[in-house]
Amino acid sequence: MxxxxxxxxxxxxxxxxxxxxxxxxxxxxxxxxxxxxxxxxxxPQIIIDKSYEDARSGHTKYTDFRGDPELRKEICNYYKEEFEMDVADEEVFVTASASLGMYLALEAVLDDGDEVILQSPHFTPYPQQVELARGIPIELDTFENEDFQINLARLRACITERTKAIVINSPNNPTGSCLTRETMAQIAAIAEEYDLVVISDEIYTAYSYQHPFVPFASLPGMAERTITLNSFSKDYVMTGWRVGNIIAAPHIIKVIQQINENVVFTAPSISQRAAIHALRCRKExxxxxxxxxxxxxxxxxxxxxxxxxxxxxxxxxxxxxxxxxxxxxxxxxxxxxxxxxxxxxxxxxxxxxxxxxxxxxxxxxxxxxxxxxxxxxxxxxxxxxxxxxxxxxxxxx
Known part of the structure; x- marks a missing residue:
């Protein structure tokens, strides 16, 4: 307007x-x-009931700036139990949604005019989120006849001297596709070759129907250059609670914390308590x-x-x-x-x-x-x- x-x-x-x-x-x-x-x-009622009990017990104040310590611990435990990944506490940041997490990640790593390659079709807000962080979105097309896998030749063709990051999303919104382990390994090799950050949107972790989900950061050498976005919205049907988390190297997390303090300060304490109980009760x-x-x-x-x-x-x-x-x-x-x-x-x-x-x-x-x-x-x-x-x-x- x-x-x-x-x-x-x-x-x-x-x-x-x-x-x-x-x-x-x-x-x-x-x-x-x-x-x-x-x-x-x-x-699920168990999440509602337990978070209500926590609210009654006084969990209604600001949490630590990186998130409730109990939640950070549960996130680390989750990665160890589910994927045999060692995630350190200083690599975890709790956000008021993965959407905010994407903005925080982009704001933390982009300089003005940096290019970000987006696996496309993509979640609708991605391009504008890149632009909000003063970056330039570059769409990397994927196609149905290729099972919506990322084509490595097209990926290479998108890379320029201004490329800073690539955003991947698997399981994918909107296509429902899942990147194969082979495709991810090839993306990892290219990220290492061109020294790129990989922002991996993994908010549909539970809904990988044909093969067990593999976090991108679990691939050899990728933990240091991957920013993982998680959310409780889909995996635990908690869309209105607005809570998620970021997994990244400690120096990136430190910058994200500084940015977030000027945006929302901390994620909602009650929602963080709900997330704790969601993780603890996930098998149920x-x-x-x-x-x-x-x-x-x-x-x-x-x-x-x-x-x-x-x-x-x-x-x-x-x-x-x-x-x-x-x-x-x-x-x-x-x-x-x-x-x-x-x-x-x-x-x-x-x-x-x-x-x-x-x-x-x-x-x-x-x-x-x-x-x-x-x-x-x-x-x-x-x-x-x-x-x-x-x-x-x-x-x-």
Whole structure:
């Protein structure tokens, strides 16, 4: 919005499809909202109860600037127990969400004009987060016919003398893909060759369906150059608690702490207590969550592949998102999303919201129960926009 009281860098409209989804969801009384990754499942009761007890006991004040010491200890224990990784206390910083964590990481490592390579399709905010830290985002396209793996030749082609970091995200939002260990090892070799920082967004750790999750920092030689972003939002359905953490070398953590003191001071104490109990109770909590989202993903993928003009990779590999290929319809992502909303009252996000190589796709979040997913795809199958006759007409235009 252009106004003399607004900084000129924000005069250009930077609204995103994700940011507008709340308004679109209110267009009709019966909208089925598959747009945002905010699960319908309430935070497990054991987390709520135990954090409530902690609040009653006085955990309502600022915590240590790097986070509640008990939480930092549990994070270190988690990495040791799950991945045989030795993470030191001074390598841990607790944040008020992984989104804030990404900004803090970028702000800590970027000089003005540094370039950051983004695995694309990417989480919608990444480019603007890079720009907020005065960096330059560079999209590294990945493609369905390559299983959305990072192509090493294209990665090398993106690197310039100004490249400072590469952002990877696995399991991935929006594609649901997971980087193979082989791909990660090749990325690690390139990062070492060009002396790059790797910012690894690992907030869907629990939802790696086909292979055990491997933290990027666990690869040989990568701990010193990797900044790992974690969140409790997805793995423990705690989206509203706004708590996450960063794992990085102590000198990076020290700078992140200094920046954060001028932004939010500390993450919410009650949310940090909830995170402690989430980690301690994960063996009880996560198996059912993972099974639920895997079932939803498999159901939705099967339904998608029955709709003319739609297809998606099966079986789902990770996260709780599906990236639906709609190129056979000859509609743009925005046209398809708009028609589905208007004709079917189902809200999806256009794929180009996640980078230019997302054009021709739609993203759905399987964050509703299977009966709701069934109703959504029943409506789509009955609609004109994805009928064989309509697709044939478009192809003949």
């Amino acid at each position: 252009k106004h003399r009281f607004i900084a000129k860098r924000y005069w250009k409209d930077q609204a995103t499809a994700m940011g507008q989804s709340d308004v679109l969801a209110k267009c009709f009384d019966d909208v089925i909202n598959l747009s945002l990754g905010d699960p319908d499942i309430v935070t 909590i996560q198996p059912q969550l993972v099974a639920t989202f895997r079932e939803r993903m498999c159901y939705a993928a099967e339904r998608i592949n029955r709709v003319p003009g739609m297809h998606v990779i099966q079986p789902p590999k990770g996260s709780f998102y599906l990236f639906i290929n709609i190129r056979d319809t000859r509609m743009t992502s925005e046209e398809a999303a708009e028609r589905i909303l208007q004709e079917c009252h189902v809200l999806m996000l256009p794929g180009n919201a996640f980078g230019s190589c997302g054009e021709g796709y739609l993203r759905i979040a399987c964050t509703v129960e299977i009966p709701v997913l069934k109703e959504a795809f029943d409506r789509i199958e009955k609609s004109e926009c994805f009928s064989n006759s309509e697709i044939e007409r478009r192809n003949n235009e």
